[in-house]
Every structure is written in C-alpha cells, then in structure tokens.
Amino acid sequence: MKQGAVSSPILFCIYMNKWILxxxxxxxxCQLGGVFMGIFVYADDIxxxxxxxxxxxxxxxxxxxxxxxxxxxxxxxxxxxxxKTKCIIFTKYPIDTVNILPIYLDGVPLPYVDHVKHLGxxxxxxxxxxxxxxxxxxQFIAKIHSLNQEFYFAESxxxxxxxxxxxxxxxxxxxxxLFSNNVxxxxxxxNTAVRxxxxxxxxxxxxxIEPLSQSSHLMTMLCSRFVSFISSLENSSKICIRLxxxxxxxxxxxxxxxxxxxxxxxxxxxxxxxxxxxxQNCMIFQEIPVDEEWRIPFLNELISAKNNKIVIxxxxxxxxxxxxxxICTT
Numbered sequence: 001m002k003q004g005a006v007s008s009p010i011l012f013c014i015y016m017n018k019w020i021l022x023x024x025x026x027x028x029x030c031q032l033g034g035v036f037m038g039i040f041v042y043a044d045d046i047x048x049x050x051x052x053x054x055x056x057x058x059x060x061x062x063x064x065x066x067x068x069x070x071x072x073x074x075x076x077x078x079x080x081x082x083x084k085t086k087c088i089i090f091t092k093y094p095i096d097t098v099n100i101l102p103i104y105l106d107g108v109p110l111p112y113v114d115h116v117k118h119l120g121x122x123x124x125x126x127x128x129x130x131x132x133x134x135x136x137x138x139q140f141i142a143k144i145h146s147l148n149q150e151f152y153f154a155e156s157x158x159x160x161x162x163x164x165x166x167x168x169x170x171x172x173x174x175x176x177x178l179f180s181n182n183v184x185x186x187x188x189x190x191n192t193a194v195r196x197x198x199x200x201x202x203x204x205x206x207x208x209i210e211p212l213s214q215s216s217h218l219m220t221m222l223c224s225r226f227v228s229f230i231s232s233l234e235n236s237s238k239i240c241i242r243l244x245x246x247x248x249x250x251x252x253x254x255x256x257x258x259x260x261x262x263x264x265x266x267x268x269x270x271x272x273x274x275x276x277x278x279x280q281n282c283m284i285f286q287e288i289p290v291d292e293e294w295r296i297p298f299l300n301e302l303i304s305a306k307n308n309k310i311v312i313x314x315x316x317x318x319x320x321x322x323x324x325x326x327i328c329t330t
Contacts, residue, residue, distance in 0.1 A: 009043075012044070015070060015072070016041055016046075018066070018070075019039075019063070019066050020039055020041065022062060022066055023036075023038055023039055023048075023059060023062055023063075024036045024038075026058070026059075026062055028050065028055050028058040028059050028062070029048065029049055029050050029055060029056075029059050030049040030050060030051055032240075032243060032244070032247070033243055033247075035239060035240050035243055036240075037049060037240050037244075038050060038059060039059075042119055045118060045119050047118055048060070048063075053100065053101060053103070056087070056103055057103050057104070060103055060104070060105050060110075063105070064105060064106060074105055074106065076105050076106055076108040076110065077108070078108065078109070078111075080111040080113065083110065083111055085105060085110055086110060086111055086112075086113045086116055087102070087103050087110045087111065087112050087113070088112070088113055088114070088115070088116050088123065088125060089112065089125060090123075090125060090126075090127055091125060091126070092126060092127070095125070097112035100112065115131055120171055120172060121171075121172040121175060122135060127255075128182075129175060129176050129177075129182075130182055132172055132175070132176070133176060133180075133182040133183055133185075133186070134182070136170050136171070136172065136173070136186070137185060137186045137189060140167055140168075140170060140186060140189060140190075141189055143166060143167040144163065144167055144189070144193045147159065147162050147163065147166060147167065148196070148197075155307075156197045156198050156303075156307075157214070159197050160194070160197060160213050160214070160215050161215075163193060164215060164221075168218055168221055170186070170222065173222050173225070173226070174225065174226050174229040175255075176255070177255045177258060177259065178219070178222055178223055178226060178259050178262070178263075179258070179259070179262045183222075186218065187217070187218055187219050187285065190209075190217065190218035190219075191206055191209050194209050194212065194213045195209075197213075198212055198213075198303055199303075199306070200212075200324070200328055201324075201325050201328055201329055203328070203329045204328035204329060205286075205292075205328060205329070206285065206286040207286040207287065207288045207289070207292070208295075208296070208299065208328060209285065209286065210284065210285060210286075211288070211296045212296075212299070212300070212303075216280060216283075217283075217284075217285035219283070219285050220279060220280060220283045220284075220285065223259075223263045223266070223279050223283060224276045224279040224280050224283075225276070226259055226263070227260075227263065227274060227275060227276045227279055228276045230245060230249065230256065230260070231275070231276075233245040234246070260274065263279060263283070266283050266284075267279060267282040267283050268282065269282060295327050298327060299324065299327050299328065302320060302323055302324050302327065303324065305320055306320045306321070306324065
C-alpha cells in the first residue's frame with residue numbers, strides 16, 4: 001500500500017491503528033473465539049482475511065472509505081505484475097478464479113493469484129509452501145557454493161562451521177511441514193554439502209553425515225527453531241496469537257500439530273516435554289546401525305590420512321580413495 005500524507009513510521013502506525021479499529025468495529029472478516037483476526041499488519045505489508053467473497057468486499061469497501069478520508073492510496077492496476085494489491089483464495093480443492101466475481105477497489109478489479117509474497121514468504125492457494133521451499137532450497141545451495149568457492153582452502157571442520165553460520169537460517173521454515181518430501185530435499189542438499197566437504201562419494205550412507213561433520217543435522221536445526229518458535233507464540237502478549245497457537249497445536253489436521261508430533265516421535269520423547277534442548281540432544285537424522293558403528297572411527301582415520309594429517313605406511317592416495325569408497329558405500 002502507498003500512503004500519501006503519511007511521512008514517518010510513527011504516523012503510519014497511528015493511521016494503521018485507526019484503520020484496524022474501524023475494521024474491528026464493522027466486524028467483517030475472520031473471527032475466532034470472538035477475537036477479530038481479519039487484518040494482520042507488519043509495517044506496510046498488510047493482509048486482510050475473510051471467510052467469503054462478500055465479506056472481503058465489505059472489508060475492502062471500509063478500507064476504500066478510510067483511504068479517501070485520510071488521503072491515502074492503494075496500489076491497484078489491471079496488470080497483475082503491476083498491482084501490489086492482490087487476492088488469493090486458500091483452499092485444498094482446485095478452483096477456477098475466472099468464474100469468481102472479482103473484488104473491486106477504487107473501481108478497479110483486483111487480480112486473483114495462486115501465490116503471493118508476504119513478509120518474505122511465498123503463500124500458495126493450497127497452503128503447501130512448495131514454491132517457498134524450492135526458493136529457499138535454491139538460496140541454500142547458492143550460499144553453500146559461494147562459501148565453497150570463497151573458502152576453498154579451509155579445512156572441512158571450518159567449512160561446516162561456516163555453513164552453520166551463513167547458510168542454515170532458512171527464513172520462513174517455521175511455516176513448513178518439516179517432514180514433507182519437499183523439505184527432505186533440503187535435508188538431502190545438506191547431506192550432499194557434507195559429502196563434498198569431506199570428499200566422499202555421493203552414495204555414501206546418510207548415517208555418516210552427523211558423526212563426520214560433528215554438527216547437528218539441518219533437520220535438527222530447523223526442528224529446534226520450530227519448537228522455540230511455538231514457545232514464543234504461546235508466550236506472546238497478543239491474545240489472538242496465543243489463541244491461534246493453542247488451537248493449532250492440538251488440531252492434528254494442522255501443520256503445527258503434525259510437526260510437533262513428528263518431532264516428539266523422532267526424539268522418542270513425550271510431546272509435553274519437548275523443548276529446543278531436547279531436540280538438539282536427542283534428534284538424529286539417520287541412526288547408525290549397531291553393527292556398523294566401527295566404520296566411523298575407521299573412516300575418520302582414513303580421511304585424516306587423505307588430508308595428510310596422519311601417515312599410514314604402505315597406502316597411497318589412490319588406495320585410500322578406494323578404501324574410503326568401500327567403507328562409505330557397502
């Protein structure tokens with residue numbers, strides 16, 4: 001949204017507060033447990049939520065009246081790419097927006113889209129976050145390649161620390177199903193990065209990844225942050241946030257509840273005791289088979305020899321590579 005008479009963040013907040021109060025008084029838009037949840041505002045990134053097309057049109061009419069009264073203007077355009085104000089329908093069923101009456105703002109029909117950017121995350125009609133996950137995976141891989149090129153001379157342990165510091169934030173992951181196939185592709189990218197750092201074959205068993213890197217797996221990092229995120233929502237000062245999270249964490253249809261249940265199962269702990277420290281200490285991406293544990297120290301010694309940190313008499317580099325490949329893949 002573009003503002004005309006507003007010249008500072010503080011004044012913008014004052015304007016926005018009046019707008020929010022007006023929408024709340026009209027009681028149009030989504031409500032839950034008697035709490036109005038029809039509008040969410042973060043700086044100039046604003047989203048209106050309504051359970052029906054008519055409800056959303058009523059909300060937009062209120063916004064239009066408010067904007068005219070306070071000399072403000074919304075960004076609208078008949079061309080989808082040029083319009084900052086868009087409509088999206090959240091549904092798990094296929095929908096044809098061509099046959100749906102558009103929402104009008106200032107006499108201009110707002111375009112319907114199948115995805116929209118909000119606070120740096122790509123929201124989709126089907127709530128799958130597939131686009132967002134693929135975008136963040138691409139960014140993750142790009143950061144890994146950049147670090148490898150910039151610090152090609154660094155030891156493996158240093159590169160792993162750099163990955164942790166600069167490549168694993170993955171903003172927006174708290175919204176994802178952390179155990180979906182698409183997210184597991186990001187975990188696989190982490191596995192590949194570790195294999196490349198230690199110059200291991202692509203077919204190297206996944207249970208080598210954590211003990212060799214001596215680092216938490218990316219899955220553990222994201223799950224730990226998710227648990228912390230849920231805790232922060234539960235302790236929010238905003239009643240609507242606390243209400244939402246308390247409903248979602250016990251609704252097994254929600255991504256939130258599924259994540260919490262899967263995290264508890266992965267940690268082999270009761271859901272009620274799960275916190276970020278338990279996740280960090282108990283979650284393992286791939287368990288090491290009991291009869292294969294001998295391979296870990298053996299492989300570490302071979303890698304040290306390959307990096308000329310220790311000397312193994314009578315074995316050249318080619319033979320070391322063959323033994324490492326055998327240990328990793330058989």
